[in-house]
Amino acid sequence: MTSGAQRWARRLYSAALYLLAPLIWQRVWREQVPTRSRRERLGLIPADPAQERRIWLHCASVGEVLAARPLIVALHERYPHHHLVITTMTATGAERVAAIARELTATASGGKVSHHFVPLDFPGAARRFLARLRPELALLFETELWPNLIAGCSRAGVPVAVVNGRLSSRAFRRYWRIRPLLADALARVDWLAAKSRTDAGRFRRLGMPAARTTVVGSLKFDLEVSAQQLAASQQLCQALGPRPVWIAGSTHPGEETILLEVQSRLRQHYPTALLILVPRHPQRFGEVAKQCGDRGLPLARRSLGEWPEACTAVYLGDTMGELLTLYGAADLAFVGGSLVPVGGHNLLEPAAMGVPVLSGPALANFSDIADELRQARALVEVANGEALSEVLLRLFDDEPERHRLAEAGQAVVAANRGALTRTMEGLEAILRE
Secondary structure (H helix, E strand, O other), X not given: OOHHHHHHHHHHHHHHHHHOHHHHHHHHHOOOOOOOOHHHHHOOOOOOOOOOEEEEEEOXXXXXXXXXXXXXXXXXXXXXXXXXXXXXXXXXXXXXXXXXXXXXXXXXXXXXXXXXXXXXXXXXHHHHHHHHHOOOEEEEEOOOOOHHHHHHHXXXXXXXXXXXXXXXXXXXXXXXXXXXXXXXXXXXXXXEEEOOHHHHHHHHHHOOOHHHEEEOOOHHHHOOOOHHHHHHHHHHHHHHOOOOEEEEEEEOOOHHHHHHHHHHHHHHHOOOOEEEEEEOOHHHHHHHHHHHHHOOOOEEEHHHOOOOXXXXXXXXXXXXXXXXXXXXXXXXXXXXXXXXXXXXXXOHHHHHOOOOEEEOOOOHHHHHHHHHHHHOOOEEEOOOHHHHHHHHHHHHOOHHHHHHXXXXXXXXXXXXXXXXXXXXXXXXXXXXX
16 A cells, blocks of 8 residues: 555545544543533643643543553653653543542652543644644554544654554454555554564554564553552451452443342352442443342442441442452452453453452453463353353352462463563653654
8 A cells, every 4th residue: 555545544534534523522522521621622732831841641541541550650750850641532531640640749759740631533633732732752552543643743753652552353353444544654653562462463464564563561460559559458358348249340231230140149149248340431330320229239339438238239339440449359350341242351450459350251352361361270251141150159169269369360460560661661762762
């Protein structure tokens, strides 16, 4: 494909965006923080009169922000004279960035950390955003490949790095249909820090030059568990008492129906068994609470300060930023998005907290991490809700096996750390140039 054809692909993409603008705007309208103007979606962020040195990191939503947290902390500490600007597409991501920024600002070292909403990928919005932000380096997390933003960086002389780069088989098939557009974007990427050889190969097939690609491993293995999180988990675990406790984290529509049925079955054998249920998206908290009520399952909501009594069947984790703490308070952890065709979520979060990891079969988004856990016999996979019920019953009766699974999961996390160091070395080389 010629470079001229690739440029035409981007022009056609931009034209399609303009045609779909009403629908796109409707989709992002709800993703808002009251203190932030919606004009940011058009690239109209406040100008920088102080002319600070800036590094820009873009993450899609809360999951990516959490995965990028070790990188955010490392950039904050390594470049104290730079202002680290983090953009997200969603309001939940913005709230998580704000929490991280408050935490880092309270430390004695490091530079400033702030948030903006990423502009919609219209050519004009991308130009305005970059003209006002003026970053020294642009970092795009995982699969956030926005053609006009990348082209705008190229025109402005801003180097672009894709960090923790990953492409699931499903994402690759989707991108393959528009490969001239992706080839144009990837030709402008200065460095790809790929999560695995498989991911690097998929990026190369889409047009990423092999000479500018490095396999560094997954930043998710560099997950940090703070002393405060461990202490909060231990305190919650002790408060819940000796009852059987399992958690289902990052669940999706259709999945909660299965999990609540599993909990009903489980309580026939363990009447005091407690399910900590944490839906992926906060806008669904009320809907999931209603499902519990409709099934007659006694419910306590964490956001309301309600405490699970002996009769409580479901403890709804309807707060933000507490998933690791809640994982650590359970005896067994099911990671959601895997009993429905979503592709799964971060299996390493419960593993890092020393909790046995369970999942459904849909793990396309974390296939390499799932492989590592399988090889260590640290992952229990189930095909459906009935199989999950059987596994929960078996493991609640088998404390030694729970301990073995927990230790194996923690060992996998420890053995695969290092992606952060390799990523930071690559970014330092770009900034030096």
